[in-house]
Amino acid sequence: MDIIVAKNLVRQFHSKPKPTGSFKLLKAIFSFQKETKNVVNNVTFTVRKGDIVGYIGPNGAGKSTTIKMLSGVLVPTSGTVHVNGMEPHKNRKQHARHIGVVFGQRTQLWWDLPLIESFKLLGKIYDVPKERFERNLEMFTDILDMSSFLKTPVRQLSLGQRMRGDIAAALLHEPEILFLDEPTIGLDIMAKEKIQTFLQQINKEKEITIILTTHNLDDIEKLCRRVIFIDKGKVLFDGGTEELAAEFEGHRYLVVDAPNWDEAAWSGPPVERRENNQLFFRIEDDKQVAPMIKQLTDLLDIHNLTVQEPKIDDVIKQLYKRIEQ
Numbered sequence: 001m002d003i004i005v006a007k008n009l010v011r012q013f014h015s016k017p018k019p020t021g022s023f024k025l026l027k028a029i030f031s032f033q034k035e036t037k038n039v040v041n042n043v044t045f046t047v048r049k050g051d052i053v054g055y056i057g058p059n060g061a062g063k064s065t066t067i068k069m070l071s072g073v074l075v076p077t078s079g080t081v082h083v084n085g086m087e088p089h090k091n092r093k094q095h096a097r098h099i100g101v102v103f104g105q106r107t108q109l110w111w112d113l114p115l116i117e118s119f120k121l122l123g124k125i126y127d128v129p130k131e132r133f134e135r136n137l138e139m140f141t142d143i144l145d146m147s148s149f150l151k152t153p154v155r156q157l158s159l160g161q162r163m164r165g166d167i168a169a170a171l172l173h174e175p176e177i178l179f180l181d182e183p184t185i186g187l188d189i190m191a192k193e194k195i196q197t198f199l200q201q202i203n204k205e206k207e208i209t210i211i212l213t214t215h216n217l218d219d220i221e222k223l224c225r226r227v228i229f230i231d232k233g234k235v236l237f238d239g240g241t242e243e244l245a246a247e248f249e250g251h252r253y254l255v256v257d258a259p260n261w262d263e264a265a266w267s268g269p270p271v272e273r274r275e276n277n278q279l280f281f282r283i284e285d286d287k288q289v290a291p292m293i294k295q296l297t298d299l300l301d302i303h304n305l306t307v308q309e310p311k312i313d314d315v316i317k318q319l320y321k322r323i324e325q
């Protein structure tokens with residue numbers, strides 16, 4: 001079932017043109033001319049219930065603007081968007097009951113209140129029955145490891161603690177869809193992992209559909225089965241992470257742990273790179289692998305040998321490089 005359907009979505013913003021020539025500043029101030037820019041430019045996609053989709057692309061690509069239209073904060077200039085069968089900006093109140101939103105750079109928590117009080121207030125705003133509220137709070141506190149700071153005022157929380165609080169707050173009313181705009185920005189490895197594990201768990205157990213924008217490629221690797229890549233408001237790729245690797249030259253590698261490697265004695269395919277005692281051979285063709293292993297074992301004392309699947313972050317880096325050219 002498609003829970004999100006976006007068709008030919010466009011969002012324009014108007015801005016004054018950049019001043020050129022003499023009297024630049026005066027001209028810019030008194031100019032009535034405006035430039036119109038399609039920040040989201042004819043974007044079409046659907047998302048199935050229970051999917052985790054990475055919505056990625058370079059700075060200014062139009063990711064946040066799309067999320068704002070999906071969550072009802074912004075009205076599309078043209079095109080349509082249906083989330084859960086509703087048009088978000090037209091049914092804002094009703095829509096809010098079905099979605100959770102986290103903008104990594106902002107917070108929906110009350111700055112001066114202890115975290116737990118923000119949760120209680122949100123529980124009241126969304127009419128979450130007491131029993132359900134307590135069950136969710138206990139579960140989120142446990143998985144997100146929040147018990148030590150539940151009573152701390154939000155302004156005193158670290159970024160990682162605050163972000164965990166924000167994600168819990170977005171889910172207390174059990175929405176079917178969660179929009180996350182940069183949920184792991186600026187977090188340390190431990191906080192990132194807690195959030196990633198939590199998102200995996202609620203997606204699996206509660207079948208919550210998750211759309212996340214991120215510059216942290218590790219989020220994509222760990223969480224997303226599908227990626228939508230946009231640049232300058234247009235979708236450049238939409239598909240599974242495996243297809244992405246296939247399309248953008250993600251390579252498999254034979255990784256050989258060989259402490260006594262002797263380059264001069266080797267006549268097989270070239271070693272692409274070395275890391276400590278590990279040698280990385282790019283696999284161009286599966287038929288290469290067996291003869292290569294024989295050749296290696298005849299020549300060397302091999303401690304370990306594995307095949308490494310394409311790394312999605314390498315693939316995405318290539319994609320970024322390609323659009324920069």
Ligand SMILES: Nc1ncnc2c1ncn2[C@@H]1O[C@H](COP(=O)(O)OP(=O)(O)OP(=O)(O)O)[C@@H](O)[C@H]1O
Binds near residue numbers: 060065
């Ligand atoms: N309210 C606004 N008025 C005018 N221009 C805007 C407005 N909001 C966003 N923009 C412009 O739209 C473009 C896309 O912004 P958006 O925040 O959607 O990008 P993004 O892909 O989320 O980028 P980032 O990765 O940097 O967060 C940018 O050039 C931005 O300056």
